[in-house]
Amino acid sequence: MQSEAVSGEARREARARRLLVLLGVQVALLLAAVLLPFGFDRPSRLGLDFGHLLVLLAVYALVWVSGLVLAIGLRRIGLALVQVALPASFVVLAIPAGLGS
Numbered sequence: 001m002q003s004e005a006v007s008g009e010a011r012r013e014a015r016a017r018r019l020l021v022l023l024g025v026q027v028a029l030l031l032a033a034v035l036l037p038f039g040f041d042r043p044s045r046l047g048l049d050f051g052h053l054l055v056l057l058a059v060y061a062l063v064w065v066s067g068l069v070l071a072i073g074l075r076r077i078g079l080a081l082v083q084v085a086l087p088a089s090f091v092v093l094a095i096p097a098g099l100g101s
Contacts, residue, residue, distance in 0.1 A: 015074055022067040023079065029060040030086055 037044035038053040064083060071080035 012074065015070060016076070019067060019070045019074060019076065019079060022063055022070065023083065025063050026060065026067060026083065026086060029056060029063065030090060032056060033060070034090065 033053065033056055036048060037046060038048045038050060040050050043049045064087070067083050068080055071077070071083060
């Protein structure tokens with residue numbers, strides 16, 4: 001009986017570590033989308049074009065949904081709110097900068 005509780009607790013800790021890894025991947029992907037130059041009609045100096053940005057954002061969306069589902073499943077509402085705040089802050093910070101130029 002006690003071994004089942006220990007294995008359940010170990011499983012929960014492993015899922016919590018996986019959630020933190022997903023959060024780190026989300027931050028890395030969002031920073032890449034913001035900081036790397038992507039060309040629209042031709043590749044940028046790094047060879048990245050709009051198609052690469054779309055793939056990056058699709059991977060971000062998959063990781064984001066996975067992280068939200070895992071955070072809600074673990075009842076870590078604070079981490080779920082952080083995951084919602086990341087893209088929201090990007091939109092809030094990026095749109096006024098684009099309108100000003």
